[in-house]
Structures are given as C-alpha cells and as structure tokens.
Amino acid sequence: MEQRRYKDIVAFKWGQGAPLAFHARNLEVAEISDDAWNEMSASEPSLAGAFKALTNWESENSPDVKSGKLSVGIRSLTINVTQICNLKCTYCAAGGDGTYGSAQTKINVEKTLPQLKLFLERIPEGGSFNITFLGGEPLLYPEGIQEIGNYVRLMTAGRDITTRFSIVTNGTLFNEKTLSILRQLKANITVSLDGPAEINDKTRPTRNGIGSTSLVVEGLKLLETCRSDLGSLTLHGVFNRENLEIAKAYEFFQSLNADRYEFTYSVEENDDASNKLYVEQMNDIAAKAYALGGESELRKITLFNQYFNALDNQQQTENFCGSGKSFLVMDAKNNLFTCPWEVGNKEEKVGENTNVDFARMENESAPLIEKNNCQNCWARFMCGGGCMFIHKKGTGSKHQKDGQFCYRTRSLLGTTFIYYKLSRASC
Ligand code: SF4
Ligand code: SF4
Numbered sequence: 001m002e003q004r005r006y007k008d009i010v011a012f013k014w015g016q017g018a019p020l021a022f023h024a025r026n027l028e029v030a031e032i033s034d035d036a037w038n039e040m041s042a043s044e045p046s047l048a049g050a051f052k053a054l055t056n057w058e059s060e061n062s063p064d065v066k067s068g069k070l071s072v073g074i075r076s077l078t079i080n081v082t083q084i085c086n087l088k089c090t091y092c093a094a095g096g097d098g099t100y101g102s103a104q105t106k107i108n109v110e111k112t113l114p115q116l117k118l119f120l121e122r123i124p125e126g127g128s129f130n131i132t133f134l135g136g137e138p139l140l141y142p143e144g145i146q147e148i149g150n151y152v153r154l155m156t157a158g159r160d161i162t163t164r165f166s167i168v169t170n171g172t173l174f175n176e177k178t179l180s181i182l183r184q185l186k187a188n189i190t191v192s193l194d195g196p197a198e199i200n201d202k203t204r205p206t207r208n209g210i211g212s213t214s215l216v217v218e219g220l221k222l223l224e225t226c227r228s229d230l231g232s233l234t235l236h237g238v239f240n241r242e243n244l245e246i247a248k249a250y251e252f253f254q255s256l257n258a259d260r261y262e263f264t265y266s267v268e269e270n271d272d273a274s275n276k277l278y279v280e281q282m283n284d285i286a287a288k289a290y291a292l293g294g295e296s297e298l299r300k301i302t303l304f305n306q307y308f309n310a311l312d313n314q315q316q317t318e319n320f321c322g323s324g325k326s327f328l329v330m331d332a333k334n335n336l337f338t339c340p341w342e343v344g345n346k347e348e349k350v351g352e353n354t355n356v357d358f359a360r361m362e363n364e365s366a367p368l369i370e371k372n373n374c375q376n377c378w379a380r381f382m383c384g385g386g387c388m389f390i391h392k393k394g395t396g397s398k399h400q401k402d403g404q405f406c407y408r409t410r411s412l413l414g415t416t417f418i419y420y421k422l423s424r425a426s427c
Contacts, residue, residue: 001414004040009058010378011037014418021054022417024378026062027314029417029424068316068381072365074119075128076327078340081107081144082136083332087170087212089192089204091240091266093341097207098136100343104332106141111334113151114354120155128162133187134340136332139173142181149185166231168192170204172212174219179226188231189223190262191216194238195249203243220256232259234302239281240266241274246281250288262302265408267341267390275404279411286415295423307416308423310382317384318367324350325364341389371399383409 002013008024011032018031035050045051084105085098095101123129131152133145149165156163167182171191182189193216194203201211227233235258237249246263253261263285265278286304289297299305310317321327324338328350331343335352342348350357368385369375377383386405394402 003414004037005378006040006045006054007058008378009054011040012414012417013037020417020421022378022413023057023060023062024381025316026060026065027311027316027381028062029311029420030057031421062314064314066313066315068318068384069367070319070322070325070365072325072361073122074326074328074361075123076130076132076322077116077119078132078134078327078329079107079112079148080104080134080136080330080332080343081138081141081148084140085135085137085170086140086172086207087137087204088207090242091203091238091268093266093268094136094343100331102333102344104136107144107330107332108334109144109147111353112144112148112330115330115334115336115356116148116152117155118354118356120152120161123161125160128164129156130164130166133165133167134329137170137173138167139169139178142178146181146184149181164188164231166190168236170212171216171219172206174222179223183226183229186229186231188234190234190236191220191258192236192238193249193253194243195245196252199243199245199248203238217256224257234258234260234262236262236264238264238266239278240269241271244274244277244281246278247284247288250285258300260300260302260305267387267393270394270402270404272404275408279408282412283415286419290419290422295419298419298423303412304416304419307382307413308420311416311420316381318369318381320368320384320386320388323388324348324361339389372401373399374401377406377410379406379410379413382413 004011009021010024011019011021013019018033019037020029021032022029032054033050036054039045039051047055082105083099084103088097092098120129138145152163165185166188168190171193194200197211197213200213204212206212235253235256239246249263250261263282285301286298289301299308319325329337329340329343331337336350336356337343337345338348338350350360369380372385374380374385386401386409388398390405391400391402392398394404
C-alpha cells in the first residue's frame with residue numbers, strides 16, 4: 001500500500017475508494033480527498049483548499065482521546081507454578097524445555113502466599129488484580145493453582161477489588177480435576193497450538209517425541225462440556241521461519257470453537273523474509289475472516305480486536321506492556337522478574353520472596369514510547385513502544401527498536417485501518 005505522511009497524519013492508498021488517513025494522536029480514521037493525497041507529496045503543498053482541511057484536522061486535539069499513561073503499581077502477576085513440562089516444543093523460549101535452565105517441579109505455596117499478600121495490600125479499593133498461571137506446564141501442579149486462587153479470593157473478599165485468573169497451558173492435561181479447579185476460578189484459558197496435527201505434532205511434540213495434537217483436541221472436547229463455567233477460550237499459535245502456515249492454523253482453529261485466536265511471531269525469530277511472510281499471511285487470514293463474518297469474525301483474531309478497541313475508544317497506549325511497572329513474573333523459586341522471557345536474568349530480577357524493589361519500579365515509570373524514542377512514529381499511540389524483549393533480541397538493547405517488529409506493527413495497523421473503514425461506514 002502506498003503511504004504518505006503529513007506530521008501526525010499518515011495516509012494510505014488502498015486500491016478501493018478514497019485514500020484513507022489516520023490521525024496519530026487522536027486515533028481517528030477518515031477518508032481524505034485525492035487532492036489532499038496529491039498535496040501530501042508536493043514539495044511545497046498549497047495551504048489552501050483540500051490540504052487546508054488536512055492541516056486543520058492535524059492540528060486538532062480531540063477531547064475524546066484517553067491518555068495511555070500507566071500508573072506504577074503491580075496489577076498483573078504471572079506465576080510459574082512449575083518449571084517443568086510434559087512437552088518439548090521446538091521453539092520453547094523457557095530454556096528449551098520449560099525449565100528456564102533450572103527445573104522446579106512445584107512452586108512453594110507457603111512462600112508464595114506472603115508475596116501475594118504484599119501485592120494485594122497495595123491494590124487500592126476499586127482496583128483490579130490479574131493472575132496468570134504459567135510454567136513450564138502449569139496444569140502439572142493443579143493443587144498449587146487451587147491454593148493460590150483460594151488465597152487471593154479470601155484476601156480480596158469484602159474489598160472492592162476485581163480479581164481475574166488466566167492460564168496459559170499446552171492443553172494436554174484437561175481432566176475432571178484440573179477443569180474443576182479452573183471452573184472455580186472462572187479462568188480465562190489460552191491453549192497453545194500451532195495448527196493441525198501435521199504441523200503441531202512437529203513443533204509441539206511430547207517429551208518422548210510423540211505428537212501432542214490429539215491430546216489437545218480431546219482436552220478441548222472435555223473443556224467444551226463446561227465452557228459456560230469458564231472465562232474465555234483463546235487458541236494461541238507461535239510462528240517462525242520453520243512454520244509460517246498461519247492460514248492452515250486459522251482454518252484448524254475455526255473447527256475448535258474458541259472465542260479468540262492469537263497468531264504470534266516468535267519472540268526468538270529475527271529473519272527478514274519470514275517477517276514479511278508473516279505479515280502477508282496475517283493479511284490473508286484477515287481477508288478470509290472478514291469475508292466469512294465481517295467485523296465479528298475479524299475480531300476473533302486478538303490483534304485486530306485490540307486495535308479496533310483502541311480506535312473505538314480513542315484509547316492511547318504509551319507502554320506496549322506493563323513489564324516492570326504494573327506487571328511482574330514470579331518464577332517457581334519465588335524470584336520476581338520484569339518479563340516472562342527474562343526469568344533467570346539477574347538484570348531483570350526485581351525481588352525474591354517478600355523482598356521487592358518497589359523503588360526500581362517507580363524509577364521505571366517513564367513511558368516506553370519516550371524511552372524507546374518512538375516520538376516521531378505515527379504508530380506510537382497504538383503500539384506503545386514495542387516489546388522490550390523482542391527489541392533486545394534484535395538490537396542488543398531493550399530500548400533500541402527492532403526494525404522487523406516495527407515493520408510488522410505498522411503493516412498490520414495499515415490493514416486494521418482498512419477493515420475499520422469497511423466496518424464503520426461513517427468514518
Ligand atoms: S516500537 Fe516501532 S512501531 Fe512501535 S511505536 Fe516504536 S517506532 Fe513505532
Ligand atoms: S517485554 Fe515483551 S515479552 Fe516481556 S512482558 Fe513485555 S511484551 Fe511480554
């Protein structure tokens with residue numbers, strides 16, 4: 001798509017109808033005239049007529065825009081209840097086998113509860129607290145999940161705090177016992193799955209080399225019997241140069257009756273050709289989804305849903321994630337880190353047991369779009385400065401942007417604007 005820019009307006013020529021423009025601060029999408037489009041590339045644009053309207057729009061600051069500033073204070077905690085796994089995925093970023101290089105069968109719950117108390121006491125009335133159970137494979141220690149869940153509910157009972165529980169699982173261990181615990185917590189469930197058996201069995205084999213897909217499909221059938229007692233169900237695939245079969249994964253996911261689908265480009269991957277292919281494939285499934293069921297089908301794909309929400313609410317984002325500000329990870333040895341992929345990295349360790357460096361979090365409060373020098377990027381308030389872990393993998397520094405990440409983000413935002421335009425006749 002050809003693209004032109006005037007200050008905080010970026011415009012796209014997309015082959016159908018008038019050029020489409022995006023206001024980077026106001027998060028507004030609108031058609032512009034061909035005259036305005038032509039003036040955008042003129043060396044000395046005429047400040048009259050069509051271009052004048054564009055400059056007026058650019059200078060507006062909409063009162064409906066919601067600030068993306070993030071207040072410091074831990075509201076989300078990911079807990080590695082195990083650091084072992086029954087699978088051995090080819091791209092596992094948790095040390096290659098779910099252990100992060102240091103296997104731990106079970107988290108010590110006696111040590112975990114006082115840590116939780118420390119965070120819960122700091123949540124203001126009217127606030128929220130989100131816990132995500134991760135591993136290794138978290139359902140290898142369901143009793144730990146139950147004890148932690150019970151404790152958080154007990155500690156928040158009678159207080160005006162919203163608690164949400166989520167789990168990221170390989171989906172091979174759903175049974176009566178594990179599902180009963182997840183139902184008690186009304187947990188949102190994310191199942192990792194990279195596509196149909198011919199793909200997923202290769203990328204996500206069990207430890208003894210047998211494919212895991214049939215176990216996941218059986219588990220999802222069981223889960224279906226108690227769906228109404230659970231939160232949302234998301235299927236999550238990871239893609240890299242070894243597997244870019246996103247269209248096949250999308251087709252397979254559609255047969256499994258989930259609420260949402262996630263197609264993530266591996267945080268470990270750094271290959272330019274694969275990156276471009278990933279964007280092409282995402283564009284292909286967006287077209288398929290929209291043709292199949294319009295906005296609602298497209299929004300089953302989490303990325304597009306997130307962008308549509310931001311545009312509908314004119315909600316800016318100044319931090320791609322809350323890493324080290326509003327979000328921490330507890331490993332299975334009760335150490336605290338800023339990011340799931342930084343478990344074990346001393347530089348990103350911010351505490352152990354009840355000894356937590358809250359001062360460091362205060363010092364991290366500057367928005368990522370500033371720290372990462374994204375002030376001139378038109379995508380900044382939709383992106384929030386990007387994933388620090390991916391930046392570090394690509395450039396060696398978590399605050400130095402990875403070009404491939406930026407390409408993916410801006411390309412898929414361009415795609416989003418088109419479907420947003422098609423879905424919102426009036427914009
Ligand atoms: S990380 Fe890249 S795409 Fe995101 S805001 Fe910064 S420059 Fe823009
Ligand atoms: S830095 Fe990246 S990988 Fe780490 S928590 Fe943030 S988004 Fe996730």
